[in-house]
Amino acid sequence: MIPNLLTLLIFLPLVGALFILVTPKEYTNAIRSLAIGTSSVALILSLVIWGQFDRSISEMQFLHSVPWFDFNIVQINYSVGIDGLSMPLLVLTTIVTTLALFASLTITSRVKEFYIWSLLLLTGMLGVFVSLDMFLFFLFFELTLIPMFFIIGIWGGKEKYYAAFKFLVYTGLGSAIMFITFIVIFYLGAQASNFYYLTFNMLDLAYIFANPDNPEVLTSGVRAAVFLSLFVAFAIKLPVFPFHTWLPNAHVEAPTAASMILAGVLLKMGGYGLIRIGVGILPDQAARFAMLIAILGVINIVYGALLALVQTDLKRLVAFSSISHMGIVLLGIASFTASGMQGAIFQLVSHGFISALLFFMVGAIYERTKTRTISELGGLSKSVPILAGFMLAAAMASVGLPGLSGFVSELLAFIGIFGADASILPGAKVLGVIAGLGIILTAAYLLWAMQRTTFGQLDEKYKGLSDARPLEYIPMIGLLAFSILIGVYPNILSDVINITVIDILSKIGG
Amino acid sequence: MIQNAWLIPVFPLIAFIILLFVGRFLKEKASYVGITALALSFILSVLVLFERIGGETSTYVIDWITFGSSTITMGYEVTPLNAMMLIVVTVVSLLVHVFSKEYMHEDDRIHVFYSYLGLFSFSMLGLVLSPNILQLFIFWELVGLCSFLLVGFWYFKPEAAAAAKKAFLTTRIGDVGLLIGLVLLFNATGSFEYGAIFSAVEAGLVNDTMITVIAICIFLGAVGKSAQFPLHVWLPDAMEGPTPVSALIHAATMVAAGVYLVGVMYPLFLASSTAMTVVAYTGAITAIFAATIALVNTDIKRILAYSTISQLGFMMLALGTGGYVAGLFHLMTHAFFKALLFLGAGSVIYAVHHRQDIREMGGLWSRMKVTSITFLIGALAIAGIPPLAGFWSKEGVLAAAWEGGDIFLFTIAVITAFMTAFYMFRLFFTAFTGKFRGDHEPHENKKLMTVPLSVLAFLAIVAGLINTPFGLGLENFLLQDVNVGYQAHGELWLAVLSIAIAVGGIALAWAMYYKGAIAKDTFTSKFPGVHKLLLNKYYMDELYAKVFVQPTVAIGRFFWELDRNIVDGIVNFVGATTRITGRSFAKRHDGQLQTYGLVSIIGGLVVVAIAFVIRGYFG
DSSP: OOOOHHHHHHHHHHHHHHHHHTSOTTOHHHHHHHHHHHHHHHHHHHHHHHHHOOTTOOSOEEEEEEEEEEETTEEEEEEEEEOTTHHHHHHHHHHHHHHHHHHGGGOOSSHHHHHHHHHHHHHHHHHHHHBOBHHHHHHHHHHHHHHHHHHHHHHOOTTHHHHHHHHHHHHHHHHHHHHHHHHHHHHHHHHHTTTSOOOOBHHHHHHHHHSOSSTTTSOHHHHHHHHHHHHHHHHHHTTOTTSOTHHHHHHHHSOHHHHHHIIIIIHHHHHHHIIIIIIHHOHHHHHHTHHHHHHHHHHHHHHHHHHHHTOSBHHHHHHHHHHHHHHHHHHHHHHTSHHHHHHHHHHHHHHHHHHHHHHHHHHHHHHHHSOOBGGGOOOHHHHOHHHHHHHHHHHHHHHTOTTSHHHHHHHHHHHHHHTOOTTTSTTHHHHHHHHHHHHHHHHHHHHHHHHHHTSSOOOGGGTTOOOOOHHHHHHHHHHHHHHHHHHHOTHHHHHHHHHHHHHHHHTTOO | OGGGTTHHHHHHHHHHHHHHHHHHHHGGGHHHHHHHHHHHHHHHHHHHHHHHHTTOOOEEEEEEEEETTEEEEEEEEOOHHHHHHHHHHHHHHHHHHHHHHHHTTTOTTHHHHHHHHHHHHHHHHHHHHOSBHHHHHHHHHHHHHHHHHHHTSSTTSHHHHHHHHHHHHHHHHHHHHHHHHHHHHHHHHSOOBHHHHHHHHHTTOSOHHHHHHHHHHHHHHHHHHTTOTTSTTHHHHGGGSOHHHHHIIIIISGGGHHHHHHHHTHHHHHTOHHHHHHHHHHHHHHHHHHHHHHHHOOBHHHHHHHHHHHHHHHHHHHHHTTOHHHHHHHHHHHHHHHHHHHHHHHHHHHHTTSOOBGGGOOOHHHHOHHHHHHHHHHHHHHHTOTTSHHHHHHHHHHHHHHHTTOHHHHHHHHHHHHHHHHHHHHHHHHHHSSOOOSSSOOOOOOHHHHHHHHHHHHHHHHGGGGEETTEEHHHHHHTSSOOOOOOOOOOHHHHHHHHHHHHHHHHHHIIIIIIOSSOTTHHHHHOHHHHHHHHTGGGHHHHHIIIIIHHHHHHHHHHHHHIIIIIHHHHOTTHHHHHHHHHHTTTOOTTHHHHHHHHHHHHHHHHHHHHHHGGGGGO
């Protein structure tokens, strides 16, 4: 029997972690090779799945479902599958993680533990994007939390404990809200089907919520409460203002590879959860609160950009740019149009590559200059022209320059927000214009940062810096290439996403 | 051949890619790669133009993205307008490539320079060949990137770094307007394709207010790119870039893209008289505003930069008053004579060891014969002396302004034309006649620099002849498949007036700066306030810094304080716990996870409980 490819993919990193576990810790090169090898195989496997993925159907594919726990009445299933929403994120995860592992070659202390945590993290992230059972989803969600907590806490910078705990408390709070809400959804689903269905399966629950046998249970108020709870849970992860304050701390203290994964993949779980579970189970409530989501999106965009503008630490600046860019995701979702929803998914993927590249560049520069303070840098084009060139390319991608992926997501989100149905989102055009101002601010803070770091006079003490090493080219070229690929030929992505987006939106119409 | 039109931008793209990877091994030889690519593009453009004149055409598109039931395509299309633009861009770009070989040969990053030039040429040609406005926008942004890279080419100079940023940001403001405009256009018409858009507008599918809003948003993009008031502030600073770049990007091609954009979207603008008025007035105000600054400036490149802004205003004025052909015709002639003037300035700057103040020049006429003569030809052309190119196209602009019926606009155009002749010859007499006032004796430059000047001088003489009252070649060609309404033509009195203005302006400059019959400070001493205002460029930079930049940064700082002290504090009601646990983390590993777990679960319960307590509120 050919094993299910998704199951194989999820547990492959776990197997790799086991191998590392039994490798003596002195063999650091073997450990590194094992980790990168495992992740690379996962990457290839995800590309195989991408190749086999049927772009013409909206149903879940690569389904695999086995009973897991059976508590007599309640059955928890190991149930996985993917559609056009999860497919791109799956590939994003394997790509960013593999390239982040290449970027982590500079880690020299407690190497063995680092890679074990990293591979556990990979399993967790992949699991989140393929789980169809909410219980399983929650377990994988938690599985991403703990490795990241330790990676920041052990391999982080000066204030790593504070940052790690802040990360844990905030996202842990989000998890708690999520878990309780899942239980509530489970119970409501049971009630609404007159206790015919006792299930954590997202697809079944979506069906029950849309066609309840016992509609009195699912009053409008209850639905609203459930949706808002879910929204808060995922908003912390994305993160959405005002739940964003854990992110700058976590990023500044995290080692480069962790920042890449954190911004590149972990934040995306928030956006993914919001679409898959929030919009998936309660599409009517999502549309009802579209205005709230859109306003928060615009706040994220403008507020994040304004704060990025005044940062003195380059890494914190990039962290605030992430907050700003996640606003595009909210804006796209809130438009409830095909282009907006696709823009949101594009932004999840695109920002994954671009932010990982930005964090990699900041890390590479820090490693050489030992500073992230913008005012202490300057003229890096002189001493490290190749790194400076990639830094500039990353900044331009983040600005939303056409030809790179960020532009496509912004374009789609804007087409969405300006074309939003007035009954769902009155005054959407005003929000669109304010978001447009945010885009000008984005160019302002990034170009100002470039002016003060790569341009200008070179400080004497940075004269003899070494430029990019061969192994550094792998993450740099890899991440930039994917951003260019999507930017130049977005059909490669929209081809996979479109039918799922149409399917999601068809549920709001009623 | 016309089926291969797509190769025209591809040649410079290949040059860019080659130079990106192996440029640093080629060093100065990089120029050959660039020159070859542009030569091929130029030859192909000429062939394409002939076939287009012969009535052949070519279009090709592929699917680019699909969302819902909409599909956006990308490809290329050859129209009369872009066939003309291909020639303009490839000619100027090729000559600039040749000129730069000598001008930049001492720079050890010459290969980088040529790679950027290649990327620019690719982007600009791609912009021109775009069959839809989204693709135009994509290349529009890419030329902006190249402008940024080339203005900041000498990145180690703080002024260059600041100018590059300013150029990108200022145009970005207009670009967001343009982006919003084309998004609205897409939502209103369901397409980015020019043809589909114009049919929808013609069929009345878009209401009048929306057409006006869209047209003005699109025009905002043109205002940024073509350095129109009030977004003109970046162009004079962009002169920090190498002079060949100023000639190619900031005089002949990229800055004219805004005019081209209005030309391409002309049927949309024609559908809104408000938008047309906005275009005409913006153009007129820009034209006279920039011309007044050029009257007093003493930096050879900045005078030319303000002149460019002013001339671009002229083109906008023509388009806004119905002069479709006049505006685009002036775009073409201006590209040649302004590129000539800039390269001439480059030749001078090179000869006087990178000085740019015209007061430190003088007497170049006897020392640099080719540069001086060609510069004079350029100056006569821009002043509007027949039969040079500028005369015919400026005549068209004035005719459009006159026929437009707004006497105010016409008056401004006439005054500006007078100022143009004056400031150009103020520059010419100061820099090229009299005694040499610098410290390094200048000599004429090598053929690599003088040949491009001669070619451009030839074009500045003859390019106008393709569209004269004796034969409207360009007009008939451009109007083949567009319907842009009645085109005004100047009558004899207008020609006489226009010559009189030009001669008057030159004569006044001659009297003041050559003959000395009128003291140079006649005006400055009478109106010192006005002089100071002009010298300080109407204090626009200072105004923008005070009104936009500083408040934005202040707001950012305020929010940053707020974020650290209040947002973090309120949301993070467990923040204190975090800090305490954080501090003791190192000492007591165990127990903390339980604390975290407890805090989280309680917090989670509280949030969900709140949601349910207030559920009644939601109905």
